[in-house]
Amino acid sequence: MPKIAGITMIFLIFTLVFFFNPTAAFSFNIPEKFEYELTWTGVKAGTATLEIARTGNDVKIISTAQSAKWVSVFYTVDNRVETILAKQSSLIFLGEPVNYRLRIREGKHRRDKEVIFNSGNKVTYIDHINKEKHSFDVPSLIFDPLSSFYYLRTLKLVVGEPVYITTFDSKKVWNVEVQVLRKEKVTLPTGTVETILIKPLMKSEGIFYKKGDIYIWLTDDEKRIPVKLQTKVAIGSINALLVGGRY
Structure with a gap:
């Protein structure tokens, strides 16, 4: 059976950062939570969530993925990604990212990295496992992989x-x-919905432990709800289907 590292790559694929568009305006709800069932070649392999909520003046986005019990016997997946947005400019729809934290456990593979967005167009990258810390220059408007999806x-x-x-x-x-x-129709437990199918062409080799084509189905309305996601793996594919939540 292929590794199910694709569970996390489904959500981390949302590295979709756009330069400011003055016509952009969010119409989804806050708080909002999506719950997904993950399957590999038709067999349930785990669960995942994608959630956004306000914490005081900030906004927090959290993505999680866990392998099913039968999978965890030989390959445990327990991943959590968080980002915090602060309202620093009226031009940014939800705020600008100030902290991004990724914790990955996929079998023997571990990652624990953090990105701190500083003033002056700089970010601080921290690798907590390898004890590395670096500073980088970045454009004035930039997002992390998780918050960028909400802007999309x-x-x-x-x-x-x-x-x-x-x-x-x-x-x-x-x-x-x-x-x-x-545009395609997707069948959910609650019924059939009209969607727009998108395919990000990733170049960032460090985001995922495995590579493969990624497909994302968003509802064809103002909310752009991600109802289905699919990534190719060595054998077959991993699918995430929206099965619950509040939105």
């Missing part, structure tokens, strides 16, 4: 028109192309 949800997506994006990850600033492929 505010933007207009047109089939056939790719979107070019920017993000800081793995000690670098990356440009990413997101292809807007087509």
Whole structure:
């Protein structure tokens, strides 16, 4: 069976950072929580969540992924990613990221990294496992891999028109192309919904422990709810289907 590291890559794929668009305006709810069932070749392999909430004047976004008990016997997945946004500018829809923390446990693989967004167009990258600390220059408006997805949800997506994006990850600033492929219907436990299928073309090799094509189905409405996600692995694919939450 292939490693199910793809559970985390499904959510970390959201490195979709756009330069400021004055027409962007979020229409999703806060608080908001998505709950997913993860399957590998049709068999339940784990669960995942994606959640946003306000904490005082800040906004916190949390993504988690856990392997099912039968998978954990031989390959445990227990991942948590958090980002905090602070309202530093009226131009930013939710705020600018101030702290990003990623903790990964996938089998024997461990990662614990943090990015602190400083003033003066700089970020501090900390690798807590390898005891590394570095400072990098970045553009004036930049997001981490998790918060950038929520900004994506505010933007207009047109089939056939790719979107070019920017993000800081793995000690670098990356440009990413997101292809807007087509419109499709997706069947959920609650019924069938109209969606827009997108495919981010990742170049940041440090984000994922494994690589593969990623597909994301967003509802074709103002909320842009991620109802389905899919990533290819060595054998078959891992799918995440929205099965619950509050939104």
